[in-house]
Amino acid sequence: MYRYDEFDHKLVAERARQFRRQVKRRLSGELTEDQFKPLRLMNGLYMQLHAYMLRVNVPYGSLSSRQLRKFAHIARTYDRDFGHFTTRQNIQYNWIKLEDVPDILEELAEVEVTAIQSSGNCVRNITSDHYAGRARDELADPRVYAELLRQYTILNPEFSYLPRKFKIALTGSPRDRAAVALHDIGLRMHRNEAGETGFEVLVGGGQGRTPFIAHTIREWLAPEHLLSYVESILRVYNMYGRRDNMHKARIKIIVNQMGLDRYRELVEADWEQIRDSVLKVPQAEVDRINAYFEPPEYECLADIPDELNDVRARIPEFDQWMSANVAEHRVPGYSIVNISLKAPGLPPGDMTADTMDAVADLADRYSLDEIRVNHRQNLSFVDVRQLDLFTLWKKLKLLDLATPNIQTVSDIICCPGLDYCNLANSRSIPIAQDLSRHFVDVDHLALVGDFTINISGCMNACGHHHVGNIGILGVNKRGKEYFQLTLGGSSDENASLGDRLGRALPQDEVPAAVETIVDTYLAIRLDGERFLDTYRRAGIAPFREAVYNPVQARAVA
Amino acid sequence: MALLKNNAVIDDPFADATGRETIPASGPVLVDLDQWQSHREQLLQRTEPVGVKLRSDQPPESIAEDLHSIALIALEFPVFRDGRAYSYARLLRGQYGYSGEIRAVGDVLLEQLHFMERTGFDAFELESDDPLGDMQVASADFGVWYQPAADGRLSAVQLRHRAG
CATH class of the missing domain: 3.90.480.20 (Sulfite Reductase Hemoprotein; domain 2)
Known part of the structure; x- marks a missing residue:
């Protein structure tokens, strides 16, 4: 670290x-x-x-x-x-x-933690892949560049009074776990034709009331130019971003109003002037920071599929957890363990002080003192010996942190909603609680497979409803809370915005509607299709029919 | 309203003609962009210094060609939250190589002075009972900076890797 x-x-x-x-x-x-x-x-x-x-x-x-x-x-x-x-x-x-x-x-x-620029019209916390440095599919570790950007953006005198908030995310893996296309700037590491590692730079993504998937403003950028290029993007935004209407002030609006080509022209013209300035990242600084991200001293171990399979065969619950919550590590004999903060009935992402202490103790013992926080409101241990998986599972289970539901129907993203937030117009947490109580059968969760449900209590979209496979948006109709469903959203490397299913539903009808959508998917999916694949193949019609015209839909089936 | 420059409160040598129908025939004068554009030839002939005031929606590009003849650029903050002028100051000091006075005018407050100074402002019109005190408070906040700006202070990255 x-x-x-x-x-x-x-x-x-x-x-x-x-x-x-x-x-x-x-x-x-x-x-x-x-x-x-x-x-x-x-x-x-x-x-x-x-x-x-x-x-x-x-x-x-x-x-x-x-x-x-x-x-x-x-x-x-x-x-x-x-x-x-x-x-x-x-x-x-x-x-x-x-x-x-x-x-x-x-x-x-x-303890080297701050709240600097976690709110306000400035560059917010730099986010990245929570598997960074550990993922088997990773091309390059993005953390050194995330740290460079953290320092560059903190108290930046030019960009502390931007038109609106500004979010930057990075990934070093082809599999995007950081939702980079939904950020004001998204940075994707990849190789150019010469085989050199650099960044694809995306700009103008975002959610809120006017969602956009980011556009590629530059196909490949040498890492040494990262700060100057980001500076030019920010400078053009600071000068031309709209200040007359806070709902139209994000970079996505100005990029779409002036057009990507024009925005790129302005950025490149400014960048030509500064690309070789002191903003050029010195290799010595990259090396200094990278030294902190050197891999820890791993023991020389081998993967132990046979031993684990023996335990999995004996203990179905452990087997379910292994399937849903444990991911591959790049080093043999080690695994990544996801800790679900989505036990049935609990507000997603909440954690008590005692549980935090207990997880810190487990991290010391089983994950080389480190914990990762991810954008789906869960935690990860990224350096767990496979030999320790069974013991760790038992300990997490005692803390109610071993629900085997990562990336399933009950792994729900949810904003704080009207229980806390003055922008919200509905209570989002109770919907998440209803759904997580509704989908408790872990065999069923496994059968349904890869799935995301995202809930926002208002159109500001803090719960990322636009990019949930099922999105649920709280709306207020004549003083009553209703929920608008969208289908087909995704925040991964093939990001897409969800489509509206139909009229908004009262709270008590939401769990049944979600169940109907899930059942419809199970009925029409082809072999190996995730919900998203089925949706992209079959379109919204079968789901719409099933939710709003159940009798007719059944008759046809 | 006090004018602060080089850590001293000074009398403004420029007569403020912005928004007026007539521009004084002699003496240092501050005009707005409209006046500059409509009286450019006469203003360029003047031997005494001329300043131009830009609103926050007027990027310095509009006067880029004449910068060598402009002694003062006043950048307006209509409200302190409007941060466009920070970029204008950076561009002026950086890309345009402007070395005249850059003055912050409008809603200029203690808590923003440090960022203004870092981006290249060197004069401040400040509404305060104790403008010098405010400047001292604002300058004392930080002794380390994460990024290079227009003030020449070395960034943490530069200090970490200084030769020797």
């Missing part, structure tokens, strides 16, 4: 001290709320329905056990004993007092 040096420590400490002054100036009335608002947002502090929410960054999803214990401590000391992992490798605390925040930021700084 990256560790702060003297420069990082100093900057973060200075930032915490600065915010202490800003809070003091706010409390004394020297700053108006209007003047204070962007300052607190840039320090992660957001005003929700009932209290301040503090959003803390886990840069590119990489977390040490020591940092997770600090998260537990913050939850216990300053909040109500729990935190909530979001879709952007952040943790949120929902019940924070303004006057405590300077102390919290100082405590976080002790």
